Amino acid sequence: MTHPNVAAVVVLAAGQGTRMKSALPKVLHPLGGRSMLGHVLAAVEPLAARHTLVVVGAGRETVAEHLAATAPGARPVVQEEQNGSGHAAAVALAAVPDLEGPVLLVNGDAPLLRRETIGALVDAHTAAGNVLTVLTAEVDEPTGLGRIVRAEDGGVLAIVEERDATDAQRAIREVNAGVYVGDAAALRRALDRVGAANDQGEQYLTDVLGLLVAEGARVGGERAADPVDVLGCNDRRELAARRRTLNDRVLDELMRSGVTVVDPATTWVDVTVTVGPDALLEPGVQLQGTTSVASGAVVGPDSTLVDTAVGEGASVVRAHCVGAEIGPDVSVGPFAYLRPGTRLHAGAKVGTFVETKNAEVGAGSKVPHLSYVGDATIGEGSNIGAATVFVNYDGVHKHHTTIGSHARTGADNMFVAPVTIGDGAYTAAGSVITSDVPPGAMAVARATQRNVAGWVARRRPGTAAAKAAEAARGAAAGTATDTGTRGSE
Structure with a gap:
């Protein structure tokens, strides 16, 4: 199934992934025949997006070389300083200033994402006429993950991080999967307003959702059929x-x-x-x-x-x-x-x-x-x-x-x-x-064989080989004597 209405795919792949403790950029670590980034690109390929933009930063040359060899249709976009996922998305959209229509935003370290999951997200976004749709997952243990808060009509009101959540919100098992599809113009507008007033001093993509909800835009959420699809990968x-x-x-x-x-x-x-x-x-x-x-x-x-x-x-x-x-x-x-x-x-x-x-x-x-x-x-x-x-x-x-x-x-x-x-x-x-x-x-290309009689007795006296040869000669002589005696009777 293809989705010709998708204008662009933006893959966020600029991080070094310090917990991997590797000189190789995190998204290039291999599994199952592809890099992590390669699996993500395979999952989004059926969208037939007009642009596939991969935001690169740490190890940019290595990642760009990998893209040239394995996905030449993907375009690397450099994020000079890694100032958060929101900043990375803004850098990607700035690379295509005339971009219009739906844009898919996905992390480059989600190797289990399946094309069916991505397709379902895009289909749900289009069918609902949303400005932004977030992929979610229902998990047994949501600790540490951003909770999805929904309105009575099913629309998404907010993504609440655990440190900011109430007791009731912490009980929610539907979490943010970090994959979004949204209108390019709306994304640009919200990204321009995203601040960096947080512990890391970075611009977060999750803040875009809250800004769009505040201005009255329709924001939805699509649950992944298999929550395993959305698992990231941060260490070995x-x-x-x-x-x-x-x-x-x-x-x-x-x-x-x-x-x-x-x-x-x-x-x-x-x-x-x-x-x-x-x-x-x-x-x-x-x-x-x-x-x-x-x-x-x-x-x-x-x-x-x-x-x-x-x-x-x-x-x-x-x-x-x-x-x-x-x-x-x-x-x-x-x-x-x-x-x-x-x-x-x-x-x-x-x-x-x-x-x-x-x-x-x-x-x-x-x-x-x-x-x-x-x-x-x-x-x-x-x-x-x-x-x-x-x-x-x-x-x-x-x-x-x-x-x-x-x-x-x-x-x-x-x-x-x-x-x-x-x-x-x-x-x-x-x-x-x-x-x-x-x-x-x-x-026949070999030398004629010649046997040098007595060589072992002369050159290796006292060895096991010499003793074995002497015994064999004695046994042979005895056999010959016995045969001669019997022959004279």
Whole structure:
């Protein structure tokens, strides 16, 4: 649902957030695949506002860079001195002097805000014809929060802070959520009159409501369906709590859509991830970024996938995958590391203690164990022997190796790139391949074995190895004598 009548969204994101005790601005702390600010911007995106203004102050350059990378349509507006939420709103409106119509004001540290909640607020504001509408929440424990005082007709008369509240007002459980939608002209008029006669010497946005009520303007309040939506985030403990709530929401939605999550307590999925029905997420799974998991795939246990696509029916077990494409019916792991540029086609296998980077593995091909495949193309139906290394780096440049289809490479091979192994070719175990191998040929690139008899007795006398060798020679001599005696009877 879009709301083309919304003229602007103003996100207040200028504070440092000292309780976070971090060099990173508070609104940029990540949870669930986005920054706190990113979650707020995602919630307001369906409004299709003509202007999205983000008030920045502390760490302004970092916040502006983040916006340029993740929300280029949002415009940073600098609040040189952080003189309160009312001052921040005034700075934003001054940046668009000809702005007319409804303006949404929202804090940048409310990562659990949902687009449905914002949409309901805007719809209620429009339907009632209010000059200002405040988002509220009914909570079990309102201590420390501003109470919403309503008139008999349901209109909002005031937001009363706890220190100023009467006993009757303290009993009110409906509180201010810090999100407003109001007429731009009315907001400007009220903000011009907001004073700073308080303990902090700051201009508060809450005072706007009282000024508009005093002049007879219609002010309303819309309760959030879920009070959790409006929770802010001021320190690392609250960040962890919001992260857990957000993840629980994501997992609940996935399970309702047909995804099996074996252990929600140990499974973490970003809001930017997609998972198809009948997929199975085992305990200890982390799905991050733009990862997608198709129907029928199994991920985990103990797997982390970042910006990785998993095809239908694939299995990924105890693996770490970043920027990889895992095709249908592919098997990965356990203990595999897929790095960016890895593409595994249908039915391929990357097994135990295998690392891949910028590697394409063809349909049905296998890299079963103990190997490194970097800067390589492997055709269809080939098998890469255990303990194989694709030697791709010469200290300055990376080089490519090509393995054809239906090739069989021996254990403990090294392919010194650039090199090509033809279709149907074999390479012998222990070979260091430095030249191309024609299709159907067998490449042997190893020294001829020679045995130096008696070396241990001469060079390692008295060791366990020497004693074991001497005993073995004695046993062999005895066996030979017995055989000779029996043969003469």
